[in-house]
Amino acid sequence: MRRGISYVLDSAKSRSFACAQDDILGTFFNKLPVWRGSNLIPAPDWTTEPELRRMEIPRTLTGNHNTGNAHPRPAPPTEPTAETLKRMLYYLKLTRECEHRIERVLYRQGKIVGGVYVGRGQEAIAVGATIHLREGDVSLPSHRDFAAFVMRGFSLKDIFCNWLGRAEGPSRGRENTTHIGDLTRGVIPIISPLGDTCPVACGVALVQKQRGRGNVSLVHFGEGTTSRGDVHEAMNMAAVWKLPVIFICNNNAYAYSTPTAAQFAIEDLAERGPAYGMPGVKVDGNNVLAVYEAALQAVERARRGGGPTFIECKTFRMTGHSAHDAADYVPGDLFEHWEKKDPIARFEKELLARSVIQSEEIDAMMSRIHHEVDEAIAAAEAAPLPDPGTAVEGVLCKERCWWGHKAGEHGRAHS
Numbered sequence: 001m002r003r004g005i006s007y008v009l010d011s012a013k014s015r016s017f018a019c020a021q022d023d024i025l026g027t028f029f030n031k032l033p034v035w036r037g038s039n040l041i042p043a044p045d046w047t048t049e050p051e052l053r054r055m056e057i058p059r060t061l062t063g064n065h066n067t068g069n070a071h072p073r074p075a076p077p078t079e080p081t082a083e084t085l086k087r088m089l090y091y092l093k094l095t096r097e098c099e100h101r102i103e104r105v106l107y108r109q110g111k112i113v114g115g116v117y118v119g120r121g122q123e124a125i126a127v128g129a130t131i132h133l134r135e136g137d138v139s140l141p142s143h144r145d146f147a148a149f150v151m152r153g154f155s156l157k158d159i160f161c162n163w164l165g166r167a168e169g170p171s172r173g174r175e176n177t178t179h180i181g182d183l184t185r186g187v188i189p190i191i192s193p194l195g196d197t198c199p200v201a202c203g204v205a206l207v208q209k210q211r212g213r214g215n216v217s218l219v220h221f222g223e224g225t226t227s228r229g230d231v232h233e234a235m236n237m238a239a240v241w242k243l244p245v246i247f248i249c250n251n252n253a254y255a256y257s258t259p260t261a262a263q264f265a266i267e268d269l270a271e272r273g274p275a276y277g278m279p280g281v282k283v284d285g286n287n288v289l290a291v292y293e294a295a296l297q298a299v300e301r302a303r304r305g306g307g308p309t310f311i312e313c314k315t316f317r318m319t320g321h322s323a324h325d326a327a328d329y330v331p332g333d334l335f336e337h338w339e340k341k342d343p344i345a346r347f348e349k350e351l352l353a354r355s356v357i358q359s360e361e362i363d364a365m366m367s368r369i370h371h372e373v374d375e376a377i378a379a380a381e382a383a384p385l386p387d388p389g390t391a392v393e394g395v396l397c398k399e400r401c402w403w404g405h406k407a408g409e410h411g412r413a414h415s
């Protein structure tokens with residue numbers, strides 16, 4: 001279970017920050033609803049209630065917990081149950097199938113236009129991390145974290161309606177990629193300028209800390225994004241205020257066409273965690289069990305009041321930056337090398353070897369997935385396109401802006 005995880009550095013210094021509990025962000029986010037939606041899309045048999053209850057963290061562990069050590073040793077590995085293992089396989093396969101249809105079918109048929117970003121080869125990261133979230137937690141996915149959306153309750157129809165620009169999609173046809181969110185489901189949409197989600201994750205986590213319910217925020221981003229100042233400011237702030245944030249960096253070797261060597265001069269980005277005063281964890285991002293374990297440790301630490309963790313998931317982008325990019329700048333043998341480490345094939349093999357699942361059950365799971373995806377695409381294609389007359393709706397506020405001014409006051413239009 002622990003294979004593939006190494007704790008890079010562990011600062012033993014205790015800290016006593018008399019940090020002001022600034023309420024400004026709390027006020028800003030006090031409208032953040034507590035998420036009450038279903039954790040799962042219409043549930044397969046292996047998503048049982050007792051399993052969800054098992055993942056609840058007892059209330060006694062919540063709140064501030066001063067160990068006198070900024071980085072307490074990680075707890076012993078916790079084995080996921082067979083049900084959890086099967087759920088993870090289901091979400092991995094569902095992600096692969098949905099992204100295949102988006103990138104290699106609907107886009108090529110000309111039904112999806114614009115940028116198409118997928119996480120082919122990186123599916124284990126969102127699955128292994130999001131599986132630990134519960135009611136009141138918040139996910140801030142990147143453009144390669146499809147599973148985070150479905151695991152937090154977006155239906156496949158929601159997602160395909162969005163990709164196909166339909167009026168019934170979450171963005172009502174205003175955009176057609178993965179910039180979707182829903183506070184009632186605990187999902188903050190991707191912010192297009194890379195890195196900007198990290199300070200937002202800190203703001204959300206500050207509210208979660210003030211509420212004292214042991215909730216966490218989980219923010220995803222790529223290794224190229226770590227070159228942005230916002231990420232560093234957020235990591236520093238999270239460590240100083242001991243915020244319950246988990247920074248999950250997918251190091252997939254490229255930021256568009258820029259390889260890591262042209263991006264930073266260190267081998268492991270995980271080293272940056274201790275530099276800011278939080279654990280830095282390096283993990284095999286193509287091993288869902290390793291991601292599961294690292295994320296579990298980080299989430300539980302954050303729930304106990306232990307503060308943030310930075311997790312670097314080493315992986316590889318098994319496609320171009322987006323569907324229009326042939327990735328001819330990537331040496332071909334790299335694809336061959338990483339194909340052998342495919343996270344889904346590896347996990348499936350492992351579960352079969354452990355007799356957690358039989359091949360007939362996997363076949364049934366795949367049939368179900370094909371059926372669900374076919375149905376969702378058919379429903380999305382049948383859904384109406386937005387009425388062009390509504391294009392400016394939601395751009396200008398009609399009555400009152402969130403900070404209380406009436407529309408048109410100060411001569412400004414507010415979105």
Ligand SMILES: Cc1ncc(C[n+]2csc(CCOP(=O)(O)OP(=O)(O)O)c2C)c(N)n1
Nearest residue numbers: 144192193194222223224225252254255256
């Ligand atoms: C500040 C900023 N610069 C550039 C872009 C355009 N852009 C979008 S994704 C991307 C690559 C990001 O690379 P990385 O952070 O490694 O994530 P990956 O796509 O590899 O998952 C770029 C350059 C952007 N959205 N924001």
Ligand SMILES: [Mg+2]
Nearest residue numbers: 222223254255
């Ligand atoms: Mg990258």
